[in-house]
Amino acid sequence: MDNATLQPASTEAKAKIPAIRRGVKISLDKLVIFGAFVLLFALFSVTARNFFTLRNTLTLALQTSTITLMGIGVTFTIITGGIDLSIGSVVALTGTIAVMAANVGIPIWMSMVLGLLTGVLCGLCSGLLITGLKLPPFIATLGMMMVVRGVVLTITNAMSKPAPDAFGDLGNDTLFRINQQFPGIAYPVFIMILAAIIFGFFLRKTRMGRYTYAVGSNEEASRLSGIKVSRVKLVAYMISGFCAALTGIILASRMVTSQPNGGMSYELNAIASSVIGGTSLMGGIGTIAGAVVGSFIIGVLGVGLTMQGASYFVQQIAIGLVVIGSVAVDQLRYKKK
């Protein structure tokens, strides 16, 4: 055999194609969903009266903020190859805990922190069931969904309780209010934007974020690379619980009551938004930006169809078709590769 021919000859020349090309490719991938969102938005702007107004856009952002927050959280668990079905129940529990705390005289901010801690704790429980008892994430979080719901119904006797007025500030006040036409941007929208930026940065640019992808892409290879897989998963579920808690507190604040029955089946909308945004249920693939756009597609569909006079039932059909369609498109694209 001729050794000379075996030597890789001109690899150096090939090896340094700059990063620009990748940037273009990724944004192309993203553009598909973002394009769908813009298209949808434009469609409703044309067909539904009053859809394309500043006021309506702000309302849309406010309404969508809750599902976006939950979508951001659940995206972490899905990227690790798991799922979090418990977040709808966590929304109810955390909001209720915060309201109850405020009602016994604990300062509002502290009762909200208490709610957030409760959410993180719920995530920790799910995570421990998954990493410690080695339960499949679907089962662990399905169990947690029922347990947490049961807990919140038990401690409240399934009754909504009003909160102190000041508790409602977070959900109902706005920043930069000018007049009737521009009522300002609601706090929840700011929280959503902040969460998207922080968690997006965390996932893309930090070690723990990278490990999240690595664990979902190949758990055994990650373990053999020295990554502490259990810790990565725990963090992902705690983030999911934290985001659900943010949602729960915002919802309780907007209603200025505790909602032990609230948040039901929200987890499914959150998972849908993440999946529409390109997160793979097989793990290893997904972005925060995708989850945000995905949740806004759901939000636009909801608001737009309502304004066109379509019933809630029709909206459900539309959202279902979008979930199926977006994943089908992904599948076709991967097959081609």
Add this chain to the structure above:
Amino acid sequence: MSETILKVEQVSKRFPGVQALDKVSFELYKGEVHALVGENGAGKSTLMKILSGVYRPDEGAIAYKGKEVHFQNSRESSAAGIGIIYQELNLVPHLTVAQNIYIGREPRTWLGYIDDKKMNADSTKILKMLNLDIDPATRLNKLSISKQQMVEIAKALSKDSEVLIMDEPTSALTESEIDELFKVIHSLRDRGVGIIYISHRLDELKHIVDRITIFRDGHYITTSEYASISMEEIINKMVGRKLENMFPERHNVPTQKKLLEVRHIVHGSILKDISFDLYEGEILGIAGLMGAGRSELARAIFGADPITSGEIIRDGKRLKIRSPSDAIKNGIAYLSENRKEEGLAVKMRLDQNVTMANMAEVSKSFGIISTAQELKATKTYVDELHIRTPSLMQVINNLSGGNQQKVVVAKWLFRDSRILIFDEPTRGIDVGAKYAIYELIERLASRGVGVIVISSELPEIIGMTDRVLVLHEGSLMATLRTKDTTQEEILNYAAGLNAQPAHSNR
């Protein structure tokens, strides 16, 4: 008794980059056990897959019971009466024995539902024929592995197989289970079934084999009565290949400095009290047959599997290795034989895989990744290891096997590992890329890294190592100086035919 039942004539099969079979011939009589032996890559499996209809030959003819046949798929060959039992059992653990035997062709009653009574009765008949005392209504996963294998044989017989192909049937069995299997094979032979028996364990052939055929590198070498050929001849004919030019020139010189001392490693019955040293700049081979415990030894040192007892010492200090991350901290790296399953995150990018084991090196404070540093590091190794890739951010899935292997190496070099354990480093890599991997291993050793190479390919062991450990069923049979040994000697130890006295009582 020499009535031919199956005849393969001048069959060739080519895969991209490899001539897997080159005009091979093979003849099987009724009522004989015919061993087919050869090293990995000799073409045994390819021929079996052609006989069972999985592949179609590029040229040549197959005659079965005197008629030329062209099987289009495995269903056709099994309907014709050629049964194959793969190394991994193809059974459904949660179904009963009878349901497994008749899976996909369950007898029906006139109403169209499954006739359990008939199925169980027929199964009992077949099991009796094999002298097996198994209740057909037992769930399969309640049986031992050897019994499950018998069920697989029963399944093949229930299709009236006249030819039975067995691929490494004993690799998962204990001694007594093997005896059981041999009894069944004898009774099948006596009933006129022709059996093709593929095995790496040359020592066990003498109990059952009538004739033996040897393949090497896709070529037919010879067929002989087993009684008239010696073990030495068999091994010579299996190996007989020139080694020049397959391996790079060796420059590395092992020093006297011990890099790693492994002492009395025990892992259940998989690893039985194994001790050895690794020196700086040394390439140490680990040879052995399938199931000898080679990968298990590597995984034990790396902390990937827990060990029962034993010590790993580096620089005179006893290491506490409970997980891979402990091993990595101590400069030990393990490059798994299953690259895609255990070595790489194939959906992720090249740069992300290279830095995966050493993220701290490319991170700023608060664990924030510096993309610039990451790309710089990746570029260094892409250049150094000649990784062929269109971009530093290519997704791993899109790289070739050889380049993927280099990415795994890059990952561990970036971690500054002092001890690299390569598990089957060239498996599934084409010949050209193999040379590049060998060069790389040599270069690492020259730099003072201690390299352990686990390989099933003896030429690789002979061509690339300074010393070689030979394992057999979890025991260290011999530690040999590569210069002073031969493939034949290694194979002798690996087959458990003898043991170095120094090792037998350790």
